[in-house]
Amino acid sequence: MSSNSARRSAVQAITTYKPEASPLNFYDTKPTDIFGCNVFTDKVMRERLPKDVYKALHKTIEFGERMDPGIADTVAAVMKDWAIEKGATHFTHIFYPLTGQTAEKHDSFLMPDGQGRIIAEFSGAMLIRGEPDASSFPSGGLRSTFEARGYTAWDVTSPAYIMENPNGTFLCIPTMFLSWTGVALDKKTPLLRSGQALNREARRVLKLFGIETKLPVVSYAGLEQEYFCIDHNFNFARPDLQVAGRSLFGARPAKGQEFSDQYFGVIPQRVLSYMMEVERELYKLGVPVRTRHNEAAPSQYEIAPLYEASNLAVDHNHIIMSTLRNVAKRYGLKCLLHEKPFYGVNGSGKHVNYSIGNAELGTLFNPGETPHANAKFLVFCAAMIRAVHKFGGLLRATVASASNDHRLGAHEAPPAIMSIFLGDQLTEVFEAFRAGRIDDAANSKSGRVMNVGVDTLPPLPTDPGDRNRTSPIAFTGNRFEFRALGSSQSAAGSITALNAIMADSLGHAADFLEGELARGKDLNTAIQHYVQHVIEEHSAVIFNGDGYSSIWHAEAERRGLPNLRTTPEAMPELIRPEVIDLYERLGILNRAELKARYDIYLEQYCKTVRTEAILTTRIARTIIFPAAMRYQGELAETAARMKAIGKDFRTMTLDEVTEQLRGLQDATRSLEATLASVDGKGDFLARATRYCTEVLPLMSEVRRYADLLETRVADDLWDLPSYQEILFGK
Numbered sequence: 001m002s003s004n005s006a007r008r009s010a011v012q013a014i015t016t017y018k019p020e021a022s023p024l025n026f027y028d029t030k031p032t033d034i035f036g037c038n039v040f041t042d043k044v045m046r047e048r049l050p051k052d053v054y055k056a057l058h059k060t061i062e063f064g065e066r067m068d069p070g071i072a073d074t075v076a077a078v079m080k081d082w083a084i085e086k087g088a089t090h091f092t093h094i095f096y097p098l099t100g101q102t103a104e105k106h107d108s109f110l111m112p113d114g115q116g117r118i119i120a121e122f123s124g125a126m127l128i129r130g131e132p133d134a135s136s137f138p139s140g141g142l143r144s145t146f147e148a149r150g151y152t153a154w155d156v157t158s159p160a161y162i163m164e165n166p167n168g169t170f171l172c173i174p175t176m177f178l179s180w181t182g183v184a185l186d187k188k189t190p191l192l193r194s195g196q197a198l199n200r201e202a203r204r205v206l207k208l209f210g211i212e213t214k215l216p217v218v219s220y221a222g223l224e225q226e227y228f229c230i231d232h233n234f235n236f237a238r239p240d241l242q243v244a245g246r247s248l249f250g251a252r253p254a255k256g257q258e259f260s261d262q263y264f265g266v267i268p269q270r271v272l273s274y275m276m277e278v279e280r281e282l283y284k285l286g287v288p289v290r291t292r293h294n295e296a297a298p299s300q301y302e303i304a305p306l307y308e309a310s311n312l313a314v315d316h317n318h319i320i321m322s323t324l325r326n327v328a329k330r331y332g333l334k335c336l337l338h339e340k341p342f343y344g345v346n347g348s349g350k351h352v353n354y355s356i357g358n359a360e361l362g363t364l365f366n367p368g369e370t371p372h373a374n375a376k377f378l379v380f381c382a383a384m385i386r387a388v389h390k391f392g393g394l395l396r397a398t399v400a401s402a403s404n405d406h407r408l409g410a411h412e413a414p415p416a417i418m419s420i421f422l423g424d425q426l427t428e429v430f431e432a433f434r435a436g437r438i439d440d441a442a443n444s445k446s447g448r449v450m451n452v453g454v455d456t457l458p459p460l461p462t463d464p465g466d467r468n469r470t471s472p473i474a475f476t477g478n479r480f481e482f483r484a485l486g487s488s489q490s491a492a493g494s495i496t497a498l499n500a501i502m503a504d505s506l507g508h509a510a511d512f513l514e515g516e517l518a519r520g521k522d523l524n525t526a527i528q529h530y531v532q533h534v535i536e537e538h539s540a541v542i543f544n545g546d547g548y549s550s551i552w553h554a555e556a557e558r559r560g561l562p563n564l565r566t567t568p569e570a571m572p573e574l575i576r577p578e579v580i581d582l583y584e585r586l587g588i589l590n591r592a593e594l595k596a597r598y599d600i601y602l603e604q605y606c607k608t609v610r611t612e613a614i615l616t617t618r619i620a621r622t623i624i625f626p627a628a629m630r631y632q633g634e635l636a637e638t639a640a641r642m643k644a645i646g647k648d649f650r651t652m653t654l655d656e657v658t659e660q661l662r663g664l665q666d667a668t669r670s671l672e673a674t675l676a677s678v679d680g681k682g683d684f685l686a687r688a689t690r691y692c693t694e695v696l697p698l699m700s701e702v703r704r705y706a707d708l709l710e711t712r713v714a715d716d717l718w719d720l721p722s723y724q725e726i727l728f729g730k
Contacts, residue, residue: 007721010233014729017231017332019273024280031279036286038086038162038169040079048078060156064199064216067156072124079160080109080122083171086162091122091171093130093152094315096187097137098600100490102318103177105130106170128154130175137177139185139596150185151178155192158315161285174315183593187492190588191311194499195219197586201503202356202364204510205383208523209376215358219499221313222479224304225320226295226348226487228336229271234726235334239619244612245338245488246403249619249703251710252344253724256298263296268730271301274331278303281323287316296412297345298727307353310495317350317491339407339486342723343703346412348487354498355479356380366478375527382430382534383509384480385420387501388473389541391582392418393562393573394501395473396484398493400570400601402608404486405692409565414472414483416570417556417563419543421471427542433528434535470547496588503586567605568688574598602684609691613675616699620668623719624706625661631713632657657712664705671698 042061046054053071060067083091092104107130109120130152137150152175160173177186184190195218202217235241240248257263267275275292282289282305291304303324305316321337328335340347355363364380388395395418399408407413422430468474472484485494509530516526540559545552556563564570573579575598583589589597635654678690710718 006233006237007719007725010231010237010721011725011729013233013332014231017270019270019331023273024277031283034280035283038164038284039286040082040160041286042159044082045075045078048082050074057156063214064157064196069124069128072128074124076122076124076127079127079171080120083160083162083169084109084120087169088162088171089168091126091173093154093175094172094318095152095175095177096314096318096490096492097177097185098139098187098597099137099604100187100488102322103137104172127173137185139179139600150180152176153178155188155311157192157309158312159286164281164284184589187490187496188311188314190583190593191314191492191496191499193588194496194503194586195311197503197588198356198499198506201506201510205379205506205513206361206376208510208513208517211361211376213358213360215360217356217358217361217364219310219495219502220307220355220357220363220479221310221491221495222304222307222353223313223317223320223491224291224302224349224351224353225317225324226300226302226350227324228297228300228338228341228348229274229328229333230299230336230726231729232329232332232334234721234729237721238726239623240612240615241334241336241341244608244615245336246341246406246612247343247723247726248612248616248699249624249706249710249720250343250723250726251707253722253727255724256727257296257345260296262294262298262300265294267292267294267301270331270730271333274327274333275301275303277330278323278327281327282320285316285319285323287319289320295346295348297342297347299730300346300348307355310354310491310499314490314492314495321488337488339401339403339488342727344723345727347407349407349413349483350485350487350489350491352482352485352491352494352498353476353479354482354495356502363478365475365480375524378429378531379509379513379527380506381422381426381475382531383502383505385422385430385541386508386534386538387498387505388418388420389538390505391497391501391579392541393564393570393576394497394579394582395482395494396562396564397570397573398497399484399486399489400564400567400605401486401489402567402605402612403488404484405566407486408484414470415547415553415563416484416565417547417553417561418472418484418541419547419556419561420480420541421468421474421544422542423475424544426475427544430531430535430539430542433531434539436532468544468547471543472547500582500586500588504582566692568602568685568692571598571602571605571688572685574601599684602688605688606684606691609688609695610675610679613671613691613695613699616702617668617672617675619720620664620702620706624709625664625668627717627719628657628661628664628709628713631717632661634714634717653712657709660705660709660712664702664709667698667701667705671695671702674698 045057049057053074056068056071057075059065089110090106090108092106095103097103109122110118111121113119131150155174155176158174160171162169163172176189176192178189179185198219199216206213238247240246279289288306288308289303290306291302293302295302303320308316324335355365357363364376367377368374396416409415472482474481474483482494482498485491512530512533513526516529517523540561543552553563574594580591580594583594584591632654635657639654674694678687678695681687
């Protein structure tokens with residue numbers, strides 16, 4: 001089938017679409033009845049495990065105590081029986097290698113018994129540890145290719161679950177992924193390590209307030225997942241969407257998102273049916289999805305769950321992404337998780353709503369309703385300010401990728417400059433501390449005295465200011481919203497960094513306050529001095545204005561804040577001495593593990609841009625150029641016929657098409673030559689820099705000519721589905 005035929009077939013398929021999936025029955029089986037039914041929950045464990053085994057396992061999960069390996073066989077046997085009752089024949093250790101994707105290898109429960117029959121077997125050793133082949137996963141030099149052994153280790157804090165398939169089910173066990181020598185080859189291991197560091201340092205600060213808690217202090221995350229959903233026929237008719245996940249060509253449609261009529265609009269029926277089934281599948285897996293709505297761009301949507309402990313939130317987000325992709329097929333749709341699949345309309349992010357605390361304490365970023373809570377809040381909030389100022393470059397590096405670079409800095413996403421929005425009231429409060437005029441905070445937006453005295457501090461309002469959608473890190477009442485993460489990325493890297501920099505700043509706060517108390521200061525005075533010290537040193541990172549404005553970019557440079565616009569600029573932050581010291585000191589990643597990630601992510605950047613560049617040249621030569629040539633030929637033939645009968649026929653279109661064809665041909669040749677000169681030359685950073693500064697601009701040049709041709713060539717000759725068809729075809 002030709003591309004032109006594929007385009008016509010795609011349009012026809014939409015106009016004649018009939019849902020293949022059977023309607024869901026919400027009457028006989030209510031969502032409240034099925035929520036968590038496929039999860040090996042605490043309730044299931046309490047009902048099925050022996051009491052002593054359950055208590056031991058519960059202590060590990062709830063309090064972070066080391067697991068007794070002696071209970072593993074019992075847990076495995078019960079988990080196996082539960083899974084088999086639900087139709088499972090296989091189990092898999094789910095892990096997140098440094099590709100950023102979800103990985104799994106399925107093994108059967110069934111084993112021959114030596115007598116011509118089979119039995120179901122699943123031991124504690126099989127539960128605790130798996131051994132997938134690690135040779136084909138990126139390691140960044142942490143092991144040689146011939147050193148294939150890799151281990152998955154059970155993450156007991158994240159529950160096992162059953163994944164359904166039309167032809168059966170299988171048991172999924174969340175795990176870490178390490179090399180034979182114990183090196184972290186995944187994203188979960190450093191996330192769990194960073195959580196331990198955060199707990200350790202947060203407890204030091206809490207102890208100064210006389211607060212003891214039995215539960216670990218953990219980070220929480222609410223991950224808002226944005227995505228595009230288009231008819232799958234368009235995906236097959238567009239090689240760029242099919243291979244790269246984004247359109248490398250496409251003229252802007254007459255209407256985009258400028259009317260703001262998509263945002264929070266009525267969800268199209270077909271898409272809503274798809275969303276409902278996605279949510280139903282997620283309910284079974286215990287994912288607490290709550291929000292669904294149209295996003296700003298045509299065919300763009302969002303799904304968001306409630307807050308959870310970060311480790312579980314990351315696991316659930318990976319489940320959300322895979323469920324979005326899988327269920328879409330049942331409705332003839334294609335889910336696009338790329339950060340910028342379409343030029344000229346908003347891209348997609350994954351906002352991380354970040355807080356720390358536990359079930360006993362609540363969130364430690366909540367200003368609270370008592371003076372004691374307010375003082376504690378100011379210490380933790382000041383620690384966050386210091387953390388972002390010292391390690392903003394690290395946060396930027398965690399969201400760096402070839403795809404997210406297209407989104408960051410545009411007017412639908414925060415800039416690459418890492419800053420904090422506090423709102424006017426909190427900013428004035430902290431400024432009063434810096435000036436040593438604590439009582440001047442009476443003139444803040446709340447109009448109330450803001451003395452930090454533990455016995456006299458009045459309550460702060462939950463929402464001390466408006467939201468700022470242009471800020472990368474915004475305080476939103478009881479949490480910080482990190483808005484720079486890309487829609488296709490795993491949140492594990494960013495949350496690991498947030499945990500790490502908060503642990504570092506809380507350790508600094510504990511050291512400072514302990515030193516003040518040792519010098520005879522009371523806690524009230526010590527807190528005042530600490531907050532004043534932080535604001536004096538780190539207030540440059542606080543910005544409440546328009547992050548999109550050129551004025552802010554100039555001001556940020558004056559303040560010394562880095563503006564790392566691209567991945568090649570941002571990625572060296574991973575191996576900055578201060579970052580290496582931070583991660584090694586907190587026991588999260590060592591120098592070699594960080595260097596490996598630096599190399600892997602730069603290599604992924606190079607491979608992504610190279611793939612897109614090759615696609616650009618091939619589509620230009622084999623689809624766009626021939627279509628424009630056919631149209632040029634038709635125009636020239638008409639001109640020749642008119643001239644033969646003595647009539648003058650001149651058309652500006654013919655001249656324009658000829659000019660754009662020449663430009664397209666020259667730009668394509670330049671792109672091919674430059675691509676050949678970059679391939680395999682230099683180290684990863686040098687190569688990535690050339691891909692960024694030389695290859696990407698030439699790709700844009702090829703696109704410029706192609707998109708101009710799309711607005712000139714007769715529509716029946718144009719082979720690629722247009723933006724109008726893709727974005728508005730429901």
